[in-house]
Amino acid sequence: MKQTALIEEHRKLGGRLIDFGxxxxxxxxxxxxxxxLACRSAAGLFDVSHMGEVLVEGADAEKFLYHLVSNDVAKIEIGMAQYSALCRPDGGIVDDLIVYRRAKDRYLVVVNASNTDKDFAWMQKIHAEGGFQCRLENVSAKWSQIAIQGRQAETILQSLTPAKLSEVKTFRFVENTVLSIPAILARTGYTGEDGFEVYLPWAEAPRxxxxxxxxxxxxxxxxxxxxxxxxxxxxxxxxxxGNELTDTTNPLEAGLGFATKLDKTDFVGKAAIAAAKAKGLARKLVGFELKxxxxPRQGYKLFDPDGTTEIGFLTxxxxxxxLKKPIGIGYVAANRSEVGTKVLVEIRANKIPAEVVPTPFYKRPY
Amino acid sequence: MRFPENLKYTKDHEWAKVEGNQITVGITDHAQSALGDIVFVELPKVGRTLKAGETFGVVESIKAVSDLYSPVAGKIVAVNEAAVGEPSMLNREPHAGAWLVKMELTDPASVNALMDAGKYSSFVESLK
Structure with missing residues (x-):
């Protein structure tokens, strides 16, 4: 198994170690x-060094990424981050990722750990096909990533860096230092809280x-x-x-319309996604509350209230x-996706009532 | 990790307290620790007859679903509604207040096949 630079820290803290991809x-x-609850009420500290980092640098960096991903990287300024999907020509999702613009011609692309090799190979293929004048470098093994999330995140991180964190807005980042170690400090995250993701040289993570x-x-x-x-x-x-997003899900049905810019002149998968949209989406990703x-768990089937018509599944x-409530996310037939729609979730031998509810389930109160 | 001496144990990490022709069944301290925060418990109806090893309910933590298996053959004579109403009890007091079911044994001698505390603690050790 691969280990991050923080493995000894996890052991010291009594972490229960598992094989995660x-x-x-x-x-x-x-x-x-x-x-x-600590992350929601104060802050949480996460080792996310397993995430993949790819540098895209050179004259055609913007042109290449514009072609490669679903969102419009030409629209982001230096110091901004943008969420995007990496799609196949048939519109299926290879991965979801965040693009950070570090300079006019230098980007950092952060991808999911388990997809890093697949994504990098995919990027190289698209790069070669288009003859783009830019360099791709997979720096995943050289970079650690620590996420600090929650309402206390800024205060805690601020004590270790001269960067003025209060000036770093959501989905912005600065290149500065933490404990005098060069680092990228990005106001991004995966928790729904305010917070930062810090990219730094691999071996410096423990300090x-x-x-x-x-x-x-x-x-x-x-x-x-x-x-x-x-x-x-x-x-x-x-x-x-792997749950909500797979190579057979289309970004629009997955709710990634905000990051799928069909008005772009081109990107890999655009034609297929536009065609699916024109036809009308067959299914949508929605949130459920069990009544x-x-x-609810991944893979459970969803039925109409009659108990016989299967209309989707949980992801x-x-x-x-x-919230102290059972919640789930899943795909349902588009005509069953309205908030308030009643469904049944098949849990073992029983079909349990549930309802489509507004999402996010949780909104931070600050 | 606690392995009370007065209980019998199964490979499925359940304990049984034998009292005459009846046993009380729960999940072990090791089981609750391995599962993590327990948030859901599903138990059978009183009166149900079970074979040894038969699934009789479910315990779910935030991360995992775990079946409950009957340690021996018998009939359910009581279920712990308090544990169903407050599943976190299983994390706090797995060997006492958070018992799950009481069973009337089909064959009182069947409990002899269960592990004692020493054997079970060695078994748990062997899983590490």
Missing amino acids: GWELPVQYTGVMDEH VWQALLEKGTPLGMKPCGLGARDTLRLEVKYPLY GAGI SGTQSPS
Whole structure:
């Protein structure tokens, strides 16, 4: 199994280590509920060094990324980040990612850990086909990433950096230092909270992690494992590749219309996605709240209230730690996707009533 | 990790407290720890007859779904509604207040096949 530079820190903290797509990472330290609630009320500290980082640099960097991804990278200025989908020609999603513009001709692309090799190969293929004048470098093994999320995140991180974090707005970043170590400090995240993702040289992660723990613990911050990362993102309906997003889902049905710019002159998958839109989307990704006893889980089938007509399936589900309710995300037939629609979730031998509800399930109160 | 001496244990991480012709069944301290925060419990109806090893309910943590297996053959004579109403009890007191069901044994001698505390703690150790 691959390990991040923080493996010893996880062991010291009593993290329960699991195999997560080939990475040895903590699923929890003290408990999913405890960590989740700490992140919502104060702050959470996450090792996300397994994420993939790819540098795209050179004269055609913008042109290449414009062609490669669904969002419009030409629209972002230096110091801005943008969420996007990487699509196949048939519109299926290869991955979802964030593009950071570091200079006119230099970008950082951050992808999902388990997709890094697949994505990099895909990027190289598209790059070669188009003869773009830019260089691609997979720096995933050289970069660590630590996320600090929650209302106390800015205060905690500010104590370690001269960067003026209050001036870094959402989906913006600065290149500065943390403990004098060169780092990218981005106001992005995967929890629905305010917070930062910090990119830094691989081997420097333990020092920064320890300093953040030292500053953050008195403020209620806790280290959070993969379990809490999943429940936090689920409560705000952020999609997870492999659950909500796959190579057979189209970004529009997945709710990624905001990041899919069909008015662009071109991008890989545009024609297929536009055709699917013109035809009318067959299904949509929506949020559910269970009204009976049980917990919705990935793969459970959805039925009409008559109990016989199958209308979709769940992609994720849990008992929401913040809302204390069973919640789920899933695909349903487009004509069953309105808020208030009543459905049944098949849980083992029973069909339990549920309802389509507005999302995000959880909205931060500040 | 606690392994009370007065209980019998199964490979499926359940405990059974034997009292004459009846047993009380729950999940072990190891089981609750491995599952993490328990948020849902589903138990059978009183009166149901179970074979040894038969699935009789479900315990779910935030992350995982885990079936419950009957340690021996018997009939359900009581279920713990308090545990159903407050599943986090299973994390706090798995060997006491958060018992799950009481069963009347088909064959009182069948409990002899279950593990004692020493054997079960070695078994748990062997899983690490």
